[in-house]
Amino acid sequence: MTEAKQNFDRGRVIAVSSGKGGVGKTNVSVNLAIALARKGHRICVFDADTSLANVNILLNLTPEFTLEHVLNGSKRIEDILLQGPGDITIVPAASGIAEFASLSVPQQKLLLQALTTLEQQFDYLIIDTAAGISENVTTFLQSTEHCVLIVTPEPTSLTDAFALMKVMRRRHCESRIHVLTNMVDNYLNSVDIYKRLSGAASRYLNADVDYLGYVPRDESLRLSVQKQVPVMIAYPGSQASYRFQALADSLENIYRAQPTRRSFSLFWRKLLLSGLKKEPGTIRVAAENADTAPTPSTPARGRFxxxxxxxxxxxxxxxxxxxxxxxxxxxxLLGSVLRQIERYYPEIDLLDLRRNAPPPTKPDHADAERSDRRV
Known part of the structure; x- marks a missing residue:
């Protein structure tokens, strides 16, 4: 057994997230996983973006079975695992399945079993969340001790990252945030972006965020995406590959300094139990921290x-x-709502509803001015 594996009593779970799409989040998840695998760790990437399933696309995978088969009970988590490049294992997501926040109790139990198995089998479980601030995202952030938050030099990236931190703060999320700047010109550019974000977090949220590192703007990254081969494998001598290896070193140092204190799967178990006590049908996931404040269940039909x-x-x-x-x-958000409408109101023809929708009303000048000021 390697020294790296001896230092781990159970899997370390890291959520990789971002306030907006298009910042290279999945690229970071996959290449960081490969960098950790090269250090002798057993690595699993869990694709938690059920709306896009980007890991499948990035690695040119066409899985026969996905997370959907686990959640409907036809397959175990071990049956759907894929061997990815660089000795990493992939849990493929199913594009278009319901968000975890709207799973039924039996599905929640199956998900809990799957997550418990993964936590026991791997040294690192990297959760590639969806982008944004949906309930699906914040639930995974609440369940992990460490979150790698991806930002880029774009102003919208910083704004959306701050919005995500604001939601995490409101929901009492205890996950430690480690900022990784992507697509930057150099180290100084990276530090400047981090200081702007950390300054806003300290001033307005009274929160501290750590600096994890950066990945430079590198042509090899763009080429590797086109090839659907991770840059760590396609261009191992590139500047980007060097930085991913350095980021893996930083993560190891974080866990050496602060061993894991709480179980990832235990969070989901408590979440499931808190929902069962309140509602025998479905569970509303993670409006607040499940360790301290169980979430209220959905009101019964006719009592809203x-x-x-x-x-x-x-x-x-x-x-x-x-x-x-x-x-x-x-x-x-709309996809999640529409799926629930189709489930509980099958008599409603959504296509017909859209065809017969009344034309939008033209806003008055006051409304337009207010909208401009908000933007």
Whole structure:
């Protein structure tokens, strides 16, 4: 047994996340996994982005079985694992399946069994979350001790990363945030971006974030994506590959200095139990920290207060008009809602509803001015 493996009593779970899409999150997850595998660790990448399944695309994988088969009970987690490049193992996501936040109790139990197995079998479990601030994302962030937050020099990336940290703070998420700057010109550019984000977090959220490192803007990364081969394998001598290996060293040092204190799978077990105590049907996942404040269950049909429905409708309209969410986050939100409508209101023809929708009303000048000021 290697020295690296002797230092681990159970798998270390890291969530790799971002406030917006297009920042190279999945690329970082995969190449960081390969860098850790080269240090003698057993590595698994869990594709938790059920809307896009980007790991499959990035690695040119066409899995016969996916997470969907585990959640419907037809396969065990061991049956769907894929051997990826660089001695890493992949848990393939199924594009378009329901978000974890809306799984039924039996599906939650199957997910818990799968996560427990992965935590026991691997030294590192890297969770490649969806981008944005959906409930699916924040649940995984709450369940892990460490989160690698990807940001780029784009102003929208910093704004959305701050929004994600704000949601994490509101939900009492204890995951330690490690900022990784991607697509930067050099180290100084990276540090400048980190200081801007950490300064805002300290001033407005009273929160500390760590600096993990950076990945430079490198032509080899673009070429490797086109080839659907990780840069660590396609261009092992590139500057980007060197940085990924350095990032793996940094993560090892973090865990040496701070051994894992809580179990990843235990969080999900407590979450499941808190939901079972309140609602025998389905569980609403992670509106608050499951260790301290179990989430309220969904009200029974016919008991939802009318005033709450009105406020919900108004809030949804305001959310859309404010453009607070990125297009991808809005797509994920709407997809989740539409799937539930199809499930519980099969008599509603969504296509017909869209065809017969009334034309949008033209906003008055005051509304337009308010919208401009918000942007």
């Amino acid at each position: 207060p009318k005033l709450a429905i009105v406020k919900l409708q108004q809030g949804m309209v305001q959310l859309v008009q404010s453009r607070t969410l990125s297009p991808q986050s809005m797509k994920s």
